[in-house]
Amino acid sequence: MLIEQIPEVFRRFLPGVIWRGDKTRKVIYLTFDDGPNPLNTPWLLDELDRLQIKATFFCIGGNVERHPDLYQEIIRRGHRVGVHGYAHVRGLFKDRKAFDEDCAKAASLIDSDLYRPPHGKLYIDQFKAMSKRYKVILWDVITRDYNPKLPPEKIYDIAVKYGRNGSIVVFHDSQKAMKNMRYAFPKAVEFWKQQGYQFETL
Ligand SMILES: [Zn+2]
Numbered sequence: 647m648l649i650e651q652i653p654e655v656f657r658r659f660l661p662g663v664i665w666r667g668d669k670t671r672k673v674i675y676l677t678f679d680d681g682p683n684p685l686n687t688p689w690l691l692d693e694l695d696r697l698q699i700k701a702t703f704f705c706i707g708g709n710v711e712r713h714p715d716l717y718q719e720i721i722r723r724g725h726r727v728g729v730h731g732y733a734h735v736r737g738l739f740k741d742r743k744a745f746d747e748d749c750a751k752a753a754s755l756i757d758s759d760l761y762r763p764p765h766g767k768l769y770i771d772q773f774k775a776m777s778k779r780y781k782v783i784l785w786d787v788i789t790r791d792y793n794p795k796l797p798p799e800k801i802y803d804i805a806v807k808y809g810r811n812g813s814i815v816v817f818h819d820s821q822k823a824m825k826n827m828r829y830a831f832p833k834a835v836e837f838w839k840q841q842g843y844q845f846e847t848l
Contacts, residue, residue: 651787651808660770662777664848666786667812672843674813676701676831677785679730679762680792681819682709682716689828690819691723697835699845700724703819704762704783707732707752717756726847728760728783729753738767745772760848783848786813791826798829805834814848 657665667675678701681687694701703720705727710717720727732751735744761780766788768776776782787808791801809815815834817827835845 649788650790650804660773660784663773663782663784664814665784666814667846667848669812672811672841673846674809674815674838674843675846675848676815676817676835677704677728677762677783677848678702678817678819678827679704680706680709680734680823682713682720683819683821684713684716685821686819686824686827687713687716687720690831691719691725693828693832694725695723697832699835700726700847701845702726702728702760702783702848704728704730704760705756706730706734706764707748707755708734710755726758726760727756728758728762728848729756729780730762731764734764738769742772749776781848783814785816786810787815789815789817789826789830791823791830792818792820794822794825796826798826801826801830802833805830806837809834809838809843 667673681703682705703725705717729752732748759780760783761776762783766784773782789801789805790796805815817831
């Protein structure tokens with residue numbers, strides 16, 4: 647519960663950060679982090695076309711640099727892109743200058759007003775600085791598809807258990823999440839469609 651869906655009381659500590667969309671509508675915002683990845687993103691783009699859904703991709707600048715055609719293909723197919731840093735630094739940037747440099751590099755590669763910090767973590771002053779330049783997007787549901795130790799069925803269960811009106815849901819198009827995401831994401835979409843949900847980009 648604490649990981650998959652962070653309670654409202656904790657969300658208030660980060661004012662200005664977007665955790666959830668419109669709570670009054672049956673709408674879900676699918677987001678895919680850490681791509682573009684040549685092993686996983688093309689499959690995902692085809693699957694989104696098949697399901698007739700537009701999603702939001704929080705791209706890593708370094709991956710955009712390595713796979714520019716794939717990045718352009720995401721946009722060409724009508725999806726939104728957001729900034730997810732350049733090098734996806736683990737944990738928090740203790741070196742503020744390195745953080746600024748990473749952000750500047752990512753911004754030079756990804757044209758967007760959306761930002762999601764790697765691992766969802768920043769120092770408060772960094773959250774404030776980034777929210778002046780971007781809409782800072784965290785999430786309502788994190789599926790934990792990035793954890794290969796969890797079985798794919800568990801990822802599906804997390805998605806449908808916590809998904810609700812206005813949920814911003816995190817999946818990953820990284821290689822590590824491939825097995826879990828490919829199982830859980832289409833199945834969860836079919837479930838949500840049956841429940842009457844629509845899908846929108848951020
Ligand atoms: Zn990430």
